[in-house]
Amino acid sequence: MSLIAPGDHLVLFSLITGAAALGMWSEHKKWFGKVSGILVTVLLMSLLSMLNVVPPASSTRVHVPVYDLIFKYFVPISIPMMLMGSNIMRTIREGGKLLIAYIIGAIGVVLGSFLAFSLIHLGPDSGKMAGVIASTLIGGSMNFVATGEALQITTHPLFSATIAVDNFAASLFILLLFMLPGIKFLARFFAKPKAENKIEAVVQEHEKSQPITMERMGLTLVIAVAIAASGAWLGDWLQSVFHTQMDLSILIITLISVLVANLFPKRLKPLEDTAFSVGLWMMYIFLAAIGAATNMADILHIGPAILGFYLIILFFHLIFLIALAKIFKLDIYEVMISSAANVMGPSVAAPMAASLGQKKLITPGILVGILGYVIGTFIGVSIALALS
Secondary structure: OOOOOOOOHHHHHHHHHHHHHHHHHHHHHOOOOOOOHHHHHHHHHHHHHHOOOOOOOOOOOOOOHHHHHHHHHHHHHHHHHHOOOOOHHHHHHHHHHHHHHHHHHHHHHHHHHHHHHHHOOOOOOHHHHHHHHHHHHHOOHHHHHHHHHHOOOOOOHHHHHHHHHHHHHHHHHHHHHHHHHHOHHHHHHOEOOOHHHHOOOOOOHHHOOOOOOHHHHHHHHHHHHHHHHHHHHHHHHHHHHHOOOOOHHHHHHHHHHHHHHHHOHHHHHHHHHHHHHHHHHHHHHHHHHHHOOOOHHHHHHHHHHHHHHHHHHHHHHHHHHHHHHOOOOOEHHHHHHHHHHHHHOHHHHHHHHHHOOOHHHHHHHHHHHHHHHHHHHHHHHHHHHHHO
């Protein structure tokens, strides 16, 4: 029996929100270096579960209403929020060479996933995990969670172990990207760096960040819940029509979110910052609950195999991208920034562009990273279906 009983709803929820807040705060303050806030949150809740402070989320003998609430509602509502800024037309219009590089890199991730699947066996759910890993490398944490939910694998030990490995593998990969300019023999594969990319792009007035207000938060929640409700209803209906066990509601919610974001980009623009912040918080809460289902012994046991799986995908992705760079006239900076957008998302691609002096690639880096949020889940689920 845990210290906090399954019926102590508010006490348990306060611990979960506390773990999520600590993770976000630790990443912002860099308390643990390059360790992601998501990993801090998951490991903290896993430790509390192992010490019997909180009830385990993976137990079939104990019913915990707080976990049920989080697992059922938080992901479907957070997806529309995090995709509210996914303006595909703007990405196509302003992405330029970086968009081409990003697409090549995403293809490299897909092919690398099939290669890793053929070389490393992760058990009966190896195909599903290939899809989950590909979704996060093309998109981000949102796609990782959404794909796991769609494939109904979020409480599997492989899923929790992947969270720990993802942070480590991605950090190693980013260090490798920064080493590329110093590897002389690779210069033959790249086009000459473009001088115009060093010129800072002009930020329009309507592109500046919008402050979070009560009105925007209320409107954001109304839109997100309406999309989630519509997607859940349509997804359940399609599941009954096609007689499938896969959770189609997550894919339908993602599709509706993208359609709404692209049909009303100007109206949703003032809500983007608010929506993304609240959606990210909800994702942290969900991952904290996943942490309570995590067994550290399982992570240590299967972690090396997942790390190998990751490294095969990442190295194939980079080799594939470098091999095609010359054909598409991509310079080394476009390759580095697009690869960072693939693996770590817009939050890393933008500062990388700035640190490399490629000021004109900062906005395209953000845009192609957001594109990954749009396509990551669909690609991940497709890979899982192909390999399962």
